[in-house]
Amino acid sequence: MLLIGADKMSSIVDYTDRNNCILFGDAGAAVLIEPSEDLSLGLQDSILRIDGSGRESLYMLGGGSLNPCTHETVDKKMHYLYQDGKAVFKVAVKGMADVSYELMQKNNLTSDDVAYLVPHQANLRIIDATAQRMGLSKDKVMVNIDRYGNTTAATIPSCLVEYYRDGKIKKGDKLILSAFGAGFTWGALYVVWAMD
Amino acid sequence: MSDKKYSAVVTAVGMYVPDKVYDNAYFESIVDTTDEWIRTRTGIRERRILEKGATSDLATKAAEDLLKTHNVDPKEIDIIIVATVTPDMFFPATACLVQDRIGATNSWGFDLSAAC
Structure with missing residues (x-):
């Protein structure tokens, strides 16, 4: 299975919106997923959540069946991403930290057991708060937001690609992948890295 | 489990x-x-x-990098899932566009949207 995360965020960003236009970038990243008979490798466990009451905080209203494209939807800038940054930050900080910590507890993982947190790259302060909750030092947190911004679906896979290619992850390393996004939808995966 | x-x-x-x-x-x-x-x-x-092009270009180039680096035959791919909130268009799915461009002729696929 070829799983690709790719987003051209610049196609839905309003470059007059000073709070949001600075956040996003364009990228694509891919992983090939195959079955393994060695059950100690690969996806071990997950916690996945959804809460649609967050729909007022992060959305793009125009172009769907609710607001089909018209001159008016264009004039009202409804084809751009809208985000209430403060509201999302508050929920994301708690959501990402909670599921990541819960997943460690559920699988009896200590901070020493975890090789890396692989977090969605939306904001470094959310990443830091999640790592702190998990008891992880900064050298155990994958980061590329400084160079790419928030690339939406490409954040976690692009971190995996870069850290793997830099020789920083090895077979058997325990990883916690953790993300938060519009909906709200969020979750964490416990993965044991299988590539040499 | x-x-x-x-x-x-x-x-x-x-x-x-x-x-x-x-x-x-x-x-x-x-x-x-x-x-x-x-x-x-x-x-x-x-x-x-990305100044010119669309999400399928980002996705295809990422896939091509994977196929080339790891010597994977695209014909061996069973399924392509493209996670995106910026598909090229509502339909066809961006996964179809990637499938065609990388020659994954034995694959099925769809897009997944669980946002930024």
Whole structure:
């Protein structure tokens, strides 16, 4: 299975919106997923959540069946991403930290057991708060937001690609992948890295 | 988990970022912001921007990087899932566009949207 995360965020960003236009970038990243008979490798466990009451905080209203494209939807800038940054930050900080910590507890993982947190790259302060909750030092947190911004679906896979290619992850390393996004939808995966 | 027969493992990786860079200085020139504000609030110094093309181009190039680096035959791919909130269009799915371009002729696929 070829799983690709790719987003051209610049196609839905309003470059007059000073709070949001600075956040996003364009990228694509891919992983090939195959079955393994060695059950100690690969996806071990997950916690996945959804809460649609967050729909007022992060959305793009125009172009769907609710607001089909018209001159008016264009004039009202409804084809751009809208985000209430403060509201999302508050929920994301708690959501990402909670599921990541819960997943460690559920699988009896200590901070020493975890090789890396692989977090969605939306904001470094959310990443830091999640790592702190998990008891992880900064050298155990994958980061590329400084160079790419928030690339939406490409954040976690692009971190995996870069850290793997830099020789920083090895077979058997325990990883916690953790993300938060519009909906709200969020979750964490416990993965044991299988590539040499 | 005790009845599990197989585990899902990552066996190959690839990525693509466009060449064009928007650094924080660029945003200082187009909106009321500062490099220091952006860095301290978000940790971002620069981002990549695709000037021409669409999400399927980013996805296809990431897939091609994976196939080439790990010597994977696209005909062996069973399913392509493209996670995106910026598909090329509502339909067909971006997965179809990638499937065609990489020659994954034995594959099925669809897009997945669970947003930024």
